[in-house]
Amino acid sequence: MEIEQELPKGGRFVCQLTSSECDGKTGFRVVMGRKSGGLLAPATVEDLKPPRALNAIMRDPELRRTDGSDTVNATVTPVLAAQVPAVREHLGSPQRRLPVLADSSIRMMGPPDAFARKAARRLAGLAHVVVVSGWLAFDSFNANLERNLLPRDGARLYWPTPDARNPWWGSTELYGDHEALLRTMMRLLAPLSVVARGRDRLWDAVRSAETNSILESLAGEAESKQVALLVAKLEEERSQTLELLEANDEMESKIGRLEIDVANLEARLSAEPSPLPAEPAEVEEHPATGSPDFSVDWDRWTKESFGALVFTPNAKAQWRKCSYKNFERMREALDSLAALAKVWKKEKGTVGDSLVSWIGNQTSLTYAPEDEPLRIKKLHEFTFEERVWDRQPHIKLDDHTTKDRVGRIYFAIDGEAYRWVVDHVGLKLYGL
Numbered sequence: 001m002e003i004e005q006e007l008p009k010g011g012r013f014v015c016q017l018t019s020s021e022c023d024g025k026t027g028f029r030v031v032m033g034r035k036s037g038g039l040l041a042p043a044t045v046e047d048l049k050p051p052r053a054l055n056a057i058m059r060d061p062e063l064r065r066t067d068g069s070d071t072v073n074a075t076v077t078p079v080l081a082a083q084v085p086a087v088r089e090h091l092g093s094p095q096r097r098l099p100v101l102a103d104s105s106i107r108m109m110g111p112p113d114a115f116a117r118k119a120a121r122r123l124a125g126l127a128h129v130v131v132v133s134g135w136l137a138f139d140s141f142n143a144n145l146e147r148n149l150l151p152r153d154g155a156r157l158y159w160p161t162p163d164a165r166n167p168w169w170g171s172t173e174l175y176g177d178h179e180a181l182l183r184t185m186m187r188l189l190a191p192l193s194v195v196a197r198g199r200d201r202l203w204d205a206v207r208s209a210e211t212n213s214i215l216e217s218l219a220g221e222a223e224s225k226q227v228a229l230l231v232a233k234l235e236e237e238r239s240q241t242l243e244l245l246e247a248n249d250e251m252e253s254k255i256g257r258l259e260i261d262v263a264n265l266e267a268r269l270s271a272e273p274s275p276l277p278a279e280p281a282e283v284e285e286h287p288a289t290g291s292p293d294f295s296v297d298w299d300r301w302t303k304e305s306f307g308a309l310v311f312t313p314n315a316k317a318q319w320r321k322c323s324y325k326n327f328e329r330m331r332e333a334l335d336s337l338a339a340l341a342k343v344w345k346k347e348k349g350t351v352g353d354s355l356v357s358w359i360g361n362q363t364s365l366t367y368a369p370e371d372e373p374l375r376i377k378k379l380h381e382f383t384f385e386e387r388v389w390d391r392q393p394h395i396k397l398d399d400h401t402t403k404d405r406v407g408r409i410y411f412a413i414d415g416e417a418y419r420w421v422v423d424h425v426g427l428k429l430y431g432l
Contacts, residue, residue: 003051004035011036015051018203030054030125031200032190049186050124058124067125068097074124076103076116078364080332081136088141096160099127099189102141103155103174107304108133108332108363109339112153112174115181119155122182126189127157133364134332157185208238292327294319294334294425301338308345309338312384312423322426325404326397330425333395333409336363337420345418355393366396371410377430382412382423389414391423403427 001017016031030050057063058074065072079087091100101123103116116131123129132141132150142149150156153171167188173181212231298311324330340359344351351358359367371392374380380392389412397407410424 016203017053018200020202029200069095070098072125074121076120077130079130079132079137081140084137084140087130091158100158101127101129101155102150103131104138104150104153105131105133106135106138106153107339108336115174115178118178126193134335136328136332301334305338305342308341308419310419310421315422315425319425323404324407324427329397330407333365333397336365341420349415349418368396369393373430379429384421389421
């Protein structure tokens with residue numbers, strides 16, 4: 001299938017879709033480009049967007065999509081501190097075929113996180129997208145890296161080859177125009193994708209067969225020799241055209257690499273107006289880690305959420321005396337919960353989906369609206385501000401492990417003041 005549309009500055013935008021089946025496997029290829037329309041002038045394409053057919057394939061849960069050893073999807077992979085080693089290992093894998101776009105989201109929600117989700121959909125099949133969430137994961141990701149550091153609240157594209165220059169974008173871009181940044185990334189990746197995979201030989205073969213069929217249908221038996229000569233001449237011209245197209249592909253590859261260098265320099269210039277550093281450097285102070293003491297964090301979470309996340313005295317007391325092992329993960333979870341509560345309050349509790357789906361789509365947290373054993377044991381009610389609340393809604397941190405690693409955040413939902421009232425932070429409130 002070939003889809004064309006007029007370009008505002010002349011020429012036509014062309015999208016070719018080719019599907020094939022061989023040995024029980026289905027191949028699917030998308031090629032996006034331009035036609036100049038006969039004008040001896042550049043026909044620019046400002047907004048490369050994958051066709052809806054590709055989006056439909058990416059949304060289908062029944063399909064397993066691969067490119068070599070890489071699994072292809074259109075969803076972002078959230079990375080907390082525990083997943084950083086696996087991501088670092090994948091970046092160094094010699095079998096990796098696709099680039100990886102790593103996105104840093106210190107607060108776990110907000111523009112950097114939203115950009116990662118948009119990029120995962122737009123760059124499906126061109127790059128994997130991971131979002132490194134929270135200070136601990138960010139510090140762990142950059143640990144022992146002398147170069148190719150991930151900028152704070154920025155992004156970096158890691159090519160599969162270890163000696164390549166990996167372009168990066170700072171917080172200015174991720175807090176700015178996402179569509180403009182995605183257009184830049186598409187202009188980097190799309191030409192290189194065509195060069196890496198070569199010409200679509202199946203498309204060329206089908207069109208060649210169609211042309212031959214038309215010629216044969218026009219010719220009678222007496223003219224078959226003349227048709228054969230015309231076909232031979234046509235094949236010779238096709239061969240010459242193919243050589244020119246391959247030379248053009250090679251030139252586009254060089255242009256693509258130069259654009260990568262330009263994007264890298266522009267990002268560095270915008271991030272640092274003073275003498276250019278070799279790599280982005282993180283010098284800004286951030287909240288101290290390595291301590292389970294949340295005494296300076298309780299008010300911070302309430303303030304950052306604009307009062308949408310509040311903590312009872314019991315929640316603070318339970319945390320001080322509990323023996324939960326992974327306190328940094330709990331800090332990250334509360335960072336995320338504060339950001340979620342802020343959005344929920346702003347939208348007055350209407351987020352277009354159930355809280356289970358919304359929280360699961362926005363973060364890596366697992367939310368459960370009910371806790372039947374808690375209710376049966378009559379541990380679900382608490383008193384706060386002279387009112388009785390139900391704290392069955394909770395965030396689950398791990399299950400099916402030792403008791404000191406099963407974390408829980410129990411909270412009530414205040415639908416009048418649009419806030420979440422946290423009454424327990426720590427271990428599970430009843431035995432495993």
